[in-house]
Amino acid sequence: xxxxxxxxxxxxxxxxxxxxxxxxxxxxxxxxxxxxxxxxxxxxxxxxxxxxxxxxxxxxxxxxxxxxxxxxxxxxxxxxxxxxxxxxxxxxxxxxxxxxxxxxxxxxxxxxxxxxxxxxxxxxxxxxxxxxxxxxxxxxxxxxxxxxxxxxxxxxxxxxxxxxxxxxxxxxxxxxxxxxxxxxxxxxxxxxxxxxxxxxxxxxxxxxxxxxxxxxxxxxxxxxxxxxxxxxxxxxxxxxxxxxxxxxxxxxxxxxxxxxxxxxxxxxxxxxxxxxxxxxxxxxxxxxxxxxxxxxxxxxxxxxxxxxxxxxxxxxxxxxxxxxxxxxxxxxxxxxxxxxxxxxxxxxxxxxxxxxxxxxxxxxxxxxxxxxxxxxxxxxxxxxxxxxxxxxxxxxxxxxxxxxxxxxxxxxxxxxxxxxxxxxxxxxxxxxxxxxxxxxxxxxxxxxxxxxxxxxxxxxxxxxxxxxxxxxxxxxxxxxxxxxxxxxxxxxxxxxxxxxxxxxxxxxxxxxxxxxxxxxxxxxxxxxxxxxxxxxxxxxxxxxxxxxxxxxxxxxxxxxxxxxxxxxxxxxxxxxxxxxxxxxxxxxxxxxxxxxxxxxxxxxxxxxxxxxxxxxxxxxxxxxxxxxxxxxxxxxx
Numbered sequence: 001x002x003x004x005x006x007x008x009x010x011x012x013x014x015x016x017x018x019x020x021x022x023x024x025x026x027x028x029x030x031x032x033x034x035x036x037x038x039x040x041x042x043x044x045x046x047x048x049x050x051x052x053x054x055x056x057x058x059x060x061x062x063x064x065x066x067x068x069x070x071x072x073x074x075x076x077x078x079x080x081x082x083x084x085x086x087x088x089x090x091x092x093x094x095x096x097x098x099x100x101x102x103x104x105x106x107x108x109x110x111x112x113x114x115x116x117x118x119x120x121x122x123x124x125x126x127x128x129x130x131x132x133x134x135x136x137x138x139x140x141x142x143x144x145x146x147x148x149x150x151x152x153x154x155x156x157x158x159x160x161x162x163x164x165x166x167x168x169x170x171x172x173x174x175x176x177x178x179x180x181x182x183x184x185x186x187x188x189x190x191x192x193x194x195x196x197x198x199x200x201x202x203x204x205x206x207x208x209x210x211x212x213x214x215x216x217x218x219x220x221x222x223x224x225x226x227x228x229x230x231x232x233x234x235x236x237x238x239x240x241x242x243x244x245x246x247x248x249x250x251x252x253x254x255x256x257x258x259x260x261x262x263x264x265x266x267x268x269x270x271x272x273x274x275x276x277x278x279x280x281x282x283x284x285x286x287x288x289x290x291x292x293x294x295x296x297x298x299x300x301x302x303x304x305x306x307x308x309x310x311x312x313x314x315x316x317x318x319x320x321x322x323x324x325x326x327x328x329x330x331x332x333x334x335x336x337x338x339x340x341x342x343x344x345x346x347x348x349x350x351x352x353x354x355x356x357x358x359x360x361x362x363x364x365x366x367x368x369x370x371x372x373x374x375x376x377x378x379x380x381x382x383x384x385x386x387x388x389x390x391x392x393x394x395x396x397x398x399x400x401x402x403x404x405x406x407x408x409x410x411x412x413x414x415x416x417x418x419x420x421x422x423x424x425x426x427x428x429x430x431x432x433x434x435x436x437x438x439x440x441x442x443x444x445x446x447x448x449x450x451x452x453x454x455x456x457x458x459x460x461x462x463x464x465x466x467x468x469x470x471x472x473x474x475x476x477x478x479x480x481x482x483x484x485x486x487x488x489x490x491x492x493x494x495x496x497x498x499x500x501x502x503x504x505x506x507x508x509x510x511x512x513x514x515x516x517x518x519x520x521x522x523x524x525x526x527x528x529x530x531x532x533x534x535x536x537x538x539x540x541x542x543x544x545x546x547x548x549x550x551x552x553x554x555x556x557x558x559x560x561x562x563x564x565x566x567x568x569x570x571x572x573x574x575x576x577x578x579x580x581x582x583x584x585x586x587x588x589x590x591x592x593x594x595x596x597x598x599x600x601x602x603x604x605x606x607x608x609x610x611x612x613x614x615x616x617x618x619x620x621x622x623x624x625x626x627x628x629x630x631x632x633x634x635x636x637x
Contacts, residue, residue: 022059022160022161022162022423023158023159023160023161024052024158024159024161025156025157025158025159026049026050026051026156026157026159027049027154027155027156027157028047028048028049028135028137028155028156028157029045029047029137029139029153029154029155030154031068031152031153031154032045032047032139032152032153032154033070033072033073033150033151033152033153034139034141034150034151034152034153035073035076035141035145035147035149035150035151036076036080036141036142036143036144036145036146036147036150038143038144038145038146038147041142041143041144042140042141042142042143043140043141044138044139044140045138045139045140045141045153046087046136046137046138046139047136047137047155048134048135048136048137049134049135049137049157050133050134050135051131051132051133051134051135051157051159052132052159052161053132053133054132054133056161057161057162057163057164058125058128058131058159058160058161058162058164059125059160059161059162059163059164059165059423059424060123060125060159060160060424061123061124061125061127061128061131061157061158061159061160062121062122062123062124062157062158063084063101063102063121063122063123063124063155063156063157063158064119064120064121064154064155064156064157064158065084065102065104065119065120065121065153065154065155065273066117066118066119066120066152066153066154066155066156067104067106067107067109067117067118067151067152067153068115068116068117068118068151068152068154069109069112069113069114069115069116069117069151069152070150070151070152071114071152073147073148073149073150074109074110074148074149074590075109075110075112075116075149075150075151076106076109076143076145076149076150076151077108077109077110077145077149077258077259078106078108078143078145078259079105079106079107079108079259079261079270079271080105080106080141080142080143081103081104081105081142081213081215081268081308082103082104082105082106082139082140082141082142083100083102083103083104083139083140083142083310084100084101084102084103084104084137084138084139084140084155085098085099085100085101085137085138085140086098086099086101086127086130086131086135086136086137087136087137087138088135088136089130089132089133089134089135089136090133090134091134092136097130099127099130099171099173099312100176100211100310101124101127101137102122102124102211102273102274102276103211103213103273103274103308103310104120104272104273104274105213105268105269105270105271105272105273105274106141106143106151106270106271107254107257107261107270107271108257108258108259108260108261108270108271109149109151109257109258110258110259110590110619110633111256111257111258111619111631111632111633112258113628113631117152118254118271118337119337119338120272120273120338121158121273121338122273122274122275122276123275123276124157125164126168126171126207126209126276126278126312126314127171128164128168129168129171130171131157131159137155139153139155141153146589148589149589149590160423160424162421162423163320163421164320165319165320165321165324165356165386165387165421166204166205166316166317166318166319166320166386167316167317167320168314168315168316168317169200169202169203169315169316169317170200170314170315171312171313171314172197172312172313172314172315173311173312174195174208174210174290174311174312174313175191175192175195175210175292175309175310175311176309176310176311177308177309178215178306178307178308178309179191179192179306179307179308179309180303180305180306181214181216181223181224181229181294181297181305181306181307182218182221182223182224182297182298182299182303182305183299183303183305184298184299184303188294188307189293189294192291192292192293192294192309193291194234194289194290194291195289195290195291195313196287196288196289197287197288197289197290197313198286198287198288199283199284199285199286199287199288199315200315202317203283203315203316203317204282204283204316204317204318204319205280205281205282205283205315205316205318205386206280206281206283206288206313206314206315206316207278207279207280207281207313207314207315207316208233208235208278208279208281208290208311208312208313209276209277209278209311209312209313209314210233210276210277210278210279210292210309210310210311210312211274211276211277211309211310211311212231212245212267212277212307212308212309212310212311213266213267213268213274213307213308214227214229214245214265214266214267214268214305214306214307214308215266215305215306215307215308216304216305216306217302217304217305218299218301218302218303218304218305219299219300219301219302220299220300220301221297221299223266223297223299223305224266224305224306224307225265225266226263226264226265226266227266227305228244228245228246228266229244229245229246229266229294229295229297230242230243230244230245230294230295231243231245231292231293231294231295232292232293232294233279233290233291233292233293234289234290234291234292234293235279235281235288235289235290235291236288236289237289237291240279240281241277241279245266245267246264246265246266246267247264247265247266247267247268247269248264248269248500248535249261249262249263249264249265249269249270249500249534250262250264250497250500250501250502250534250535251341251500251534251535251536252269252270252271252272252534253337253338253339253340253341254271254272254337255530255532255533255534256502256530256532256533256534257270257271258633259633260507261534262500262501262502262505262534264500278387280385280386280387283315290313292309292311294307318358319356319357319358319386320420320421321356321357321358321420321421322357322358322359322417322420323357323359323361323414323415323417323418323419323420324355324356324357324414324419324420324421325353325354325355325356325357325361325364325411325414325419325425326353326354326356326411326424326425327351327352327353327354327409327410327411327424327425327426327427328351328352328353328354328389329351329352329427330349330350330351330407330409330427330429331350331351331352331391332344332345332348332349332350332431333345333349333398333400333405333407333429333431334407334429334430334431335429335430335431335432336429341538342538343431343432343538343540344398344431344432344433344434344540345398345492345540346397346398346434346460346461346489346490346491346492346540347396347397347398347461347462347463347490348393348394348395348396348463349368349393349394349398349407349409350391350392350393350394351366351368351391351392351394351409351427352389352390352391352392353366353380353384353389353390353392353411354384354387354388354389355384355385355386355387355388355389355414356386356387356421356424357386357414357420358386359415360383360384360385361382361383361384361414361415362381362382362383362415363379363380363381363382363413363414363415363416364379364380364411364412364413364414364415365377365378365379365380365411365412365413366378366379366380366392366394366409366410366411366412367408367409367410367412368394368407368408368409368410369399369407369408370398370399370400370405370406370407370408371405371406371407371408371428372399372401373399375408375410376394376395376396378392378394378395380392394409397461397462397490398461398490400431400433400434401433402433402436403432403433404430404431404432404433405430405431405432405433406428406429406430406431407428407429407430407431408426408427408428409426409427410425410426411425411426412425433542434490434540434541434542435527435539435540435541435542436541436542436544436547437518437526437527437541437542437543437544437547438520438521438526438543438544438545438546438547438549439485439486439487439488439543439544439545439547440483440484440485440486440520440521441483441484441486441518441519441520441521441526441543442481442482442483442484442518442519442520442521442523443456443467443480443481443482443483443484443493443516443517443518444479444480444481444515444516444517444518444519445469445474445479445480445482445514445515445516445517446477446478446479446480446513446514446515446516447474447475447476447477447478447480447514448476448477448503448504448511448512448513448514449476449477449510449511449512450476450499450511450512451471451474451475451476451478451514452471452472452474453471453497453498453499453501454471454474454495454496454497454498454503454514455468455469455470455471455494455495455496455498456468456469456493456494456495456496456516457469457493457494457496458484458491458492458493458494459491459492459494460489460490460491461489461490461491466484466486466491467482467484469482476512477512483521486543487543488543488544488545489542489543490540490541490542490543491540491541491542491543492538492539492540493518493538493539493540493541494536494537494538494539495516495529495533495536495537495538496535496536497533497534497535497536500534500535501534502530502531502532502533502534502535502536503515503516503529503531503532503533504531504532504559504561504563505532506532506563506564506632506633506634506635507563507564509561509562509563509564509565512561513531513559513561513562514531515528515529515531515557515559516529516531516537517529517557517574520549522549524549524555524576525555525556525557525574525575525576526549526555527539527541527555528555528556528557528574531559551576553576554575554576554577554579554624555574555575555576556573556574556575556576556579556624556629556630557572557573557574558571558572558573558574558622558629558630559571559572560572560620560632560634562634563632563633563634563635564634564635564637565610565634565635565636565637566611566636566637567609567610567611568607568608568609568610568611569607569608569610569620569634570605570606570607571583571605571606571607571608571620572604572605573598573601573603573604573605573606573622574602574603575601575602575603576602577602578600578601578602579600579601579602579624580597580598580599580600580601580624580625581597581598581601581622581623581624582595582596582597582598582622582623582624582626583595583596583597583598583608583620583621583622583623584596584619584620584621584622584623585610585613585618585619585620585621586618586619586621587616587617587618587619588616588617588618590619593613593618596608610636613636614636615636615637616635616636617633617634617635617636618633618634618635618636619631619632619633619634620632620633620634
C-alpha cells in the first residue's frame, strides 16, 4: 500500500502545479483515451489526484472537463450521458463516498477534425470539504459505439485558496438514480418522497444541489428527452422553485455538430457540462424537509421515459463577511470558446457579479476597461441575497488594439463599504480585436425555403441601427445583394433564426439551403457565415476606409446540399483564386469510399452523383493541399 500511495503522490505531483499564490491546478485525467464498452453500455476511467489538506482554506473550486479528438482514432459520434464521481478519499480501500460532481453530455463529434478540442467548467465548491488529500475521481463514459471512435479526456480542478465565503458543515445524499416518468405502473412521486433532516449545530443555511436530465422518447410527448415538463421544489412544504425542465440548444456555443444538435431537450444539450441547480434556504433549529414534485403525466405508448437525478444537501455556517462581492464572469469581451456566440463585441461589456456577503447587496461600483486605455466607472444598484448573481451591461464602446487585448473588471464598495474579501473583486480576460474590413462592402444573402425565420441587422458601437433586413423583406430561395458604405468604426452584424435551425440543417432538407457572406465591391469573399448556425450568428468588425484586400489569403466558402439525399449532391465552392480541391466521400466509420479531384476551382457549383451508394450515413470532406477545410455529414436515402 505504501508503494501505491507513493505512486499516487508522484502522479499527483506531476499534474499539480501552483500557477499563482492563490490558485492550484490538479489534473486527475490527462488526455486519457475514452471509448465505450458496447457489451455493457458503460466504461469506467478512474484516476487519483492530490488535493489540498484539511488545514488549507479553500475559496472556490472549478472542475474543467476537456474533450478532444484522439490522435489514433476519430472523435466519437454520439451524444452520450457521462457521469463524473468523487468515489473515495484517502486510500484505495477507503469507504466509498460516491458523490456526483458533474455530468457531461458528449457532443456529436463526427465532423470534428484531428487537433479539435473543447473545454467546459462547472463550480464544485460545495464538495470542498471532501476534495481533500488523496481523492479518487471516476469518469464513466456511456454508450454503444465501437472502440474505433472515442475522445481524449482531461479532467482538471482549479482551486482558489483562501477564506471560504461560507464554511460547509456536512453533505447528505438525497434523491439519486434513474426514476421512471409517465409509467402508469410506477408513479414517480412514489419514489421522489419528501426527505426530512435535522439542522446541524451552528448551521445557518442549507443548500439543495440537484442535477437532473431527462431521457427516453415515449408517446405522446417524447418524454423525457424531447418534452418539456415542470418541476417543483418545496422546503418545509413551501414552494421555493418552479421551472420547466427544458433547454434551448440552438444557441449552444459548440456548433455546428454532426448530429441533431439544434433540437431543444429535457434540460440538457449535446456538447454540454451541466451546471447544477442550487437553492439556499435559511435554517432554524429542529427538523426540516425538502420535496421534489414532477408535473403529473402518464404516457400512452413506448413507455421508457426516465429522469436521471443526483442531489445533495449541504449545510453551511453563516457567511463569513457582511459585505463581500465577486466578479463571477466576463461574458464579453472574452475569447474563451464558451462565449464565442457573443464575441468579439464593439460595445457594452457584459459581466456577472455575485454577492458573497451576509447583507443583501444593494449597490456596488464597477471599474472596467481594456489594458492600456482609461478605466471607466459604472454604479450598479439592485438586490442580491447571498450567492445570488445578476447580469450587468456596462456602458460605452470597447477599446482595443490590433490582435490580443486584456479586459479588466474591478468591483468595489459593496453597499458603499469596503469589501471584506477583495481577492475575487478583479478579473482579467483576453480578447481578440474585431476583424478589419473595408468600409464599403456587399452583404450577400441567399434565403432558404423559410426566410420568415431570419433577420439581419447591423449596429454601430453606440447601438445605432445602420442596416436591417426584416423577415418580411425576404422571399424563399432568393439571392439578395445589399451594398453598405460605412463610416470608420466598429460594427456588429447579427443573423437571427427564430426557428433555431439556421440557414441549413442536415436533418431538415425541406427548409432548403441558404447562406450569408460579405463581399468586397469586386465580388471577392471577405467573410463567410456558418449556415448550420442554429439560432443565428454574430460578427463584430472594424470598417476602415482604404483597407486593402489581402491577396495572400485564400478565403474559401463551401456548401453541399441536400444532406438527406437520394441521387446527387450539389457542391458549391468559392475561393479567392483558382484552387485545386480534393473531395472525399467517407463511410459511417470514416473509411474512404471515393475520391474526386477538382482543378482550378474559383466559383463553381458541381453535381456529384451518389445514386450508387447504399442507404446509410456518410461524410463529405473537402481538402486543400492535404488539409481538411470542410466536413459535413449526409444521409443517403
